[in-house]
Amino acid sequence: MNPEKLNTESYPSDKIARKFLVLAISYLLLGLLLGIIGGFQYILPPFLKDNVSFQKTRPLHVYLVLTWIFTAAQAGLYYYLPRIVNRPVYWLRGVWLHFFLQLSVSLVIIICFFLGYFGGREYLEFPPLIGAFILLGWVPFAINFFFTLKPNYKTAPVYIWSWSTGILFFFITLSESYLWLIGHFNNNVVRDVTVQWKALGSMVGSWNMLVYGTAMYVMEKISGDVKLFRSPLAFFFYFLGLTNLMFNWGHHTYIVPAAPWVKTVAYIISMTELLILGHIIWNWRKSLAAAKRNYHSIPYRLLSFGDVWIFLNLILAIAISVPAWNFYTHGTHITVAHAMGATIGINTMLLFASVFYMIQKENPDATENRKRMVGTGIIITNIALLVFWISLLGSGVAKIISKQNNEPFYTLMQKSQSWFKLFTYSGVIVFIGLFILIASVLLIIRARRRPT
Amino acid sequence: MPRIIIFLSLFITYAIYSVVVYSKGTMSISSSAFHESEKIRNGKELFQQYNCISCHQLYGLGGYLGPELTTAYSDPQRGELYMKAFLQAGGPRMPNFHFTKEEIDDIISYLKYVDTTAVTYKTRQIQ
Numbered sequence: 001m002n003p004e005k006l007n008t009e010s011y012p013s014d015k016i017a018r019k020f021l022v023l024a025i026s027y028l029l030l031g032l033l034l035g036i037i038g039g040f041q042y043i044l045p046p047f048l049k050d051n052v053s054f055q056k057t058r059p060l061h062v063y064l065v066l067t068w069i070f071t072a073a074q075a076g077l078y079y080y081l082p083r084i085v086n087r088p089v090y091w092l093r094g095v096w097l098h099f100f101l102q103l104s105v106s107l108v109i110i111i112c113f114f115l116g117y118f119g120g121r122e123y124l125e126f127p128p129l130i131g132a133f134i135l136l137g138w139v140p141f142a143i144n145f146f147f148t149l150k151p152n153y154k155t156a157p158v159y160i161w162s163w164s165t166g167i168l169f170f171f172i173t174l175s176e177s178y179l180w181l182i183g184h185f186n187n188n189v190v191r192d193v194t195v196q197w198k199a200l201g202s203m204v205g206s207w208n209m210l211v212y213g214t215a216m217y218v219m220e221k222i223s224g225d226v227k228l229f230r231s232p233l234a235f236f237f238y239f240l241g242l243t244n245l246m247f248n249w250g251h252h253t254y255i256v257p258a259a260p261w262v263k264t265v266a267y268i269i270s271m272t273e274l275l276i277l278g279h280i281i282w283n284w285r286k287s288l289a290a291a292k293r294n295y296h297s298i299p300y301r302l303l304s305f306g307d308v309w310i311f312l313n314l315i316l317a318i319a320i321s322v323p324a325w326n327f328y329t330h331g332t333h334i335t336v337a338h339a340m341g342a343t344i345g346i347n348t349m350l351l352f353a354s355v356f357y358m359i360q361k362e363n364p365d366a367t368e369n370r371k372r373m374v375g376t377g378i379i380i381t382n383i384a385l386l387v388f389w390i391s392l393l394g395s396g397v398a399k400i401i402s403k404q405n406n407e408p409f410y411t412l413m414q415k416s417q418s419w420f421k422l423f424t425y426s427g428v429i430v431f432i433g434l435f436i437l438i439a440s441v442l443l444i445i446r447a448r449r450r451p452t
Numbered sequence: 453m454p455r456i457i458i459f460l461s462l463f464i465t466y467a468i469y470s471v472v473v474y475s476k477g478t479m480s481i482s483s484s485a486f487h488e489s490e491k492i493r494n495g496k497e498l499f500q501q502y503n504c505i506s507c508h509q510l511y512g513l514g515g516y517l518g519p520e521l522t523t524a525y526s527d528p529q530r531g532e533l534y535m536k537a538f539l540q541a542g543g544p545r546m547p548n549f550h551f552t553k554e555e556i557d558d559i560i561s562y563l564k565y566v567d568t569t570a571v572t573y574k575t576r577q578i579q
């Protein structure tokens with residue numbers, strides 16, 4: 001396992017890894033457009049109310065952007081796996097099978113949403129049968145992951161543990177979210193809500209494991225320090241993350257009248273959240289020599305911005321996990337600030353770091369040529385995201401005040417208009433920033449490679 | 453080796469925890485009403501079919517364009533007639549789904565049932 005030598009090597013799966021990359025970026029682009037339509041529906045009430053109502057835009061947005069996260073992580077894995085073990089992926093056709101299953105399932109989901117066929121479950125709002133096909137698509141992916149790597153967990157670095165955990169828990173949590181099909185859950189609204197919070201809360205943990213694993217792999221490659229992610233400290237943080245994945249979902253359910261001790265467990269565990277990766281990136285940055293920082297400046301900057309968002313979201317997450325405060329913040333846009341702050345600020349930044357690391361390896365010259373464009377995209381996205389995030393917090397606070405004053409819903413909506421406007425307009429700028437990154441990726445991929 | 457043991461112990465704890473969470477502490481609200489009433493079940497089905505959760509929240513779960521519905525039924529400012537009005541005609545942001553009278557009754561029965569389970573909300577409101 002001395003991957004630095006392999007820089008110029010190529011593998012049969014690279015082509016399909018690039019296809020996954022383009023697919024992932026298309027999800028992001030479409031998802032962002034639907035997010036913006038959703039934003040305008042906040043500030044222009046009748047906007048597309050009957051045909052593409054919020055009932056469709058929100059599920060489409062959430063499905064597409066979450067699928068961007070999973071697919072970008074998978075694209076990275078298909079590219080990195082052969083380079084870790086120094087041999088091609090185990091089942092090349094499986095990768096293609098995964099690609100076509102994934103593509104057809106998303107097309108079916110998008111069509112269902114437009115036609116108004118819903119399953120009506122939070123985040124997984126498509127008809128339930130489709131869930132089975134999503135899982136099916138993950139089977140060749142899991143086979144390729146485990147059979148290509150054949151991980152030896154006694155000596156494996158922590159990112160291999162993270163990836164394995166992410167895959168295992170995706171299967172567990174997606175299946176768990178369908179427990180509502182059983183009467184025991186469906187006939188009791190408290191259990192029904194608990195299933196959704198618990199399964200989805202852990203599913204978030206599962207994609208975080210995939211994304212963090214990818215970020216750690218990229219950090220190792222950039223620094224060349226193979227000890228970094230084999231240290232006891234790295235494993236301590238991994239297990240802390242795993243504990244969070246398993247038990248912290250309860251912080252979403254403080255208000256649900258389930259057993260009270262669930263809340264205590266969740267609260268204590270939430271306190272440790274995110275500290276994990278923040279600490280790791282911090283240490284890694286400190287240890288990195290200037291020359292490496294410079295050569296890998298795009299992934300480096302993205303990882304650094306990811307770190308800033310980790311700290312911002314950590315503060316917010318800890319604050320809203322305090323049960324006395326959660327009573328007020330629960331069910332307001334502060335939760336959306338937490339969700340989008342983490343999925344854009346952390347996951348999307350880390351994934352773009354991996355994307356640019358990948359394409360820089362493929363085509364260093366073209367990447368170098370686009371450095372300024374990418375830098376502009378990164379800055380625009382992050383500044384706009386800060387405004388976006390603050391506007392969501394502001395809408396949340398407006399709702400809390402309005403609830404305290406017992407105001408009816410339309411008064412609340414009227415009073416929040418300026419926050420919603422700020423939210424939507426800054427969202428458009430987030431889109432512009434991310435669009436610059438998307439366009440740069442596509443330009444770099446399409447640029448011809450200079451013969452070496 | 454210890455890593456594998458730590459992983460397995462956590463995993464087993466997680467499995468046990470999941471079983472306990474899904475069975476203990478929720479019995480009291482395991483409303484027999486649900487079993488007895490066809491209307492509540494239909495209401496829930498409609499609630500999912502029309503994806504009400506994308507705009508409304510139950511126990512804070514869902515989208516935020518529309519109001520939280522957990523205690524809408526017993527809310528002195530809202531209540532049954534108020535809710536029915538929106539289900540019949542939609543609102544400035546809520547679409548009109550052209551429900552039949554029976555469908556509206558079923559949805560109201562479901563939301564009434566949800567309201568009876570919302571003990572934590574109500575004790576908080578009294579405080």
Ligand code: HEM
Pocket residue numbers: 028032035036037038039058061062065066335336339340343344348423424427428430431514515516517
């Ligand atoms: C990479 C970029 C993005 C990601 C990963 C992302 C992710 C998410 C997630 C996970 C949610 C669900 C939040 C919840 O728990 O309720 C959400 C909701 C939403 N997002 Fe985004 N988002 C992104 C960009 C945007 C942009 C640019 C806009 C434009 C304004 C936007 C508008 C919305 C809206 C309107 C909602 C629904 C909020 C509600 O429930 O009322 N998103 N997004």
